[in-house]
Amino acid sequence: MATYKLLLLPGDGIGPEVAGGLQVVLDALKDTGLASFETETDLVGGCAIDAHGVPLADATLQRAKDADAILLGAVGGPKWAGVSYENRPEAGLLRLRKDLDLFANLRPAICYPALAEASALKRELVEGLDIMIVRELTGGVYFGEPKEITNLPDGSKRAVDTQVYTTGEIERIAHVAFDLAGKRSGRVASAEKHNVMKTGVLWKEVVTRVHSEHYANIELEHVLADNCAMQLVRRPKQFDVLVTDNLFGDVLSDIAAMLTGSLGMLPSASLGAVDEKGLRRALYEPVHGSAPDIAGQDRANPIAMIGSLAMCLRYSFGLGEAADALDGAITDALAGGARTADIAGEGTSAIGTKAMAETIANAL
Numbered sequence: 019m020a021t022y023k024l025l026l027l028p029g030d031g032i033g034p035e036v037a038g039g040l041q042v043v044l045d046a047l048k049d050t051g052l053a054s055f056e057t058e059t060d061l062v063g064g065c066a067i068d069a070h071g072v073p074l075a076d077a078t079l080q081r082a083k084d085a086d087a088i089l090l091g092a093v094g095g096p097k098w099a100g101v102s103y104e105n106r107p108e109a110g111l112l113r114l115r116k117d118l119d120l121f122a123n124l125r126p127a128i129c130y131p132a133l134a135e136a137s138a139l140k141r142e143l144v145e146g147l148d149i150m151i152v153r154e155l156t157g158g159v160y161f162g163e164p165k166e167i168t169n170l171p172d173g174s175k176r177a178v179d180t181q182v183y184t185t186g187e188i189e190r191i192a193h194v195a196f197d198l199a200g201k202r203s204g205r206v207a208s209a210e211k212h213n214v215m216k217t218g219v220l221w222k223e224v225v226t227r228v229h230s231e232h233y234a235n236i237e238l239e240h241v242l243a244d245n246c247a248m249q250l251v252r253r254p255k256q257f258d259v260l261v262t263d264n265l266f267g268d269v270l271s272d273i274a275a276m277l278t279g280s281l282g283m284l285p286s287a288s289l290g291a292v293d294e295k296g297l298r299r300a301l302y303e304p305v306h307g308s309a310p311d312i313a314g315q316d317r318a319n320p321i322a323m324i325g326s327l328a329m330c331l332r333y334s335f336g337l338g339e340a341a342d343a344l345d346g347a348i349t350d351a352l353a354g355g356a357r358t359a360d361i362a363g364e365g366t367s368a369i370g371t372k373a374m375a376e377t378i379a380n381a382l
């Protein structure tokens with residue numbers, strides 16, 4: 019069995035607690051012989067500012083580049099509210115994403131049968147839901163130039179953001195989406211607004227070409243992003259893989275998140291290009307933040323972090339069997355009634371971070 023090199027960046031707030039839960043599961047994976055890892059731990063975010071004066075030290079970035087995959091907890095918190103914008107805790111995470119060129123953000127929205135009641139929608143609409151949103155993460159309107167606020171002669175102001183996409187940027191995210199669909203239901207929906215945006219016209223054109231040239235076996239549907247938002251709430255199970263740009267992906271993935279219940283349940287992957295060793299640069303992290311309101315109380319739900327490890331097994335190392343086993347262990351723990359406070363519901367007793375991780379490890 020191959021041994022993979024993981025870099026663990028617990029970060030701030032509940033980050034170290036959910037990373038502790040992750041460690042319990044890593045040990046269990048090793049015991050079962052499903053996968054074996056060498057883990058190194060380092061600082062990112064506020065704790066790195068405290069130690070080094072910067073949210074991501076150069077040595078940590080180098081370690082991230084040398085690792086087979088990175089698992090990150092969360093960064094930030096009120097303690098670092100006074101730090102300069104360039105040096106804030108989140109800048110550490112942004113630098114990691116940028117320097118590793120992690121252009122594809124994968125956010126699954128899965129509704130566990132035991133938690134269908136926690137959804138914002140009716141049980142029959144979400145039961146069995148399993149969507150994968152593929153969001154372009156390093157281009158689009160968040161990064162395009164010009165990006166500025168200027169003063170007008172009449173004393174008012176003018177603000178500009180610019181949406182830019184190139185053929186290459188769209189091609190590579192389209193490949194990620196179609197490849198994923200090939201391992202799932204074989205269906206991709208691509209969301210843009212070609213009716214009002216030039217980037218939408220190019221997006222649709224490139225996705226259509228990549229599809230016809232390489233993925234004849236995959237079913238492709240184009241959907242306007244606003245209609246897509248509506249459909250996600252009206253009939254979410256019609257989607258399997260949903261690929262879209264940075265801005266629409268930000269919004270659509272948050273809508274999808276609320277179909278499934280708590281923030282504490284949602285994993286994510288950010289993937290880059292395939293490197294010399296044939297491995298993809300990749301960072302796996304929960305969608306949630308550092309949750310300062312519950313930090314240090316053993317109350318955080320570790321499932322988003324543990325689910326991120328399952329994604330790592332699947333997408334970085336091709337360990338589908340181990341990933342299925344881990345996803346199955348999460349499903350079993352929930353079906354057995356294990357609940358952290360965020361998913362317990364009224365009148366149900368809750369267990370802590372560590373106990374939830376141990377329940378999952380035992381199920382494994």
Ligand code: NAI
Nearest residue numbers: 092093094095281282306307308309310311312318319360
């Ligand atoms: P948050 O995600 O940290 O918390 C929002 C709410 O969800 C809180 O009530 C929290 O207790 C709850 N929650 C989050 N994760 C949970 C878990 N695993 N189990 C149970 N409950 C959970 O978002 P918020 O409060 O807006 O931000 C707090 C800090 O985290 C800020 O400094 C923010 O900048 C940072 N942040 C960091 C992110 C990252 O590292 N990727 C992402 C989002 C926010």
Ligand code: MG
Nearest residue numbers: 268269271272
């Ligand atoms: Mg967002």
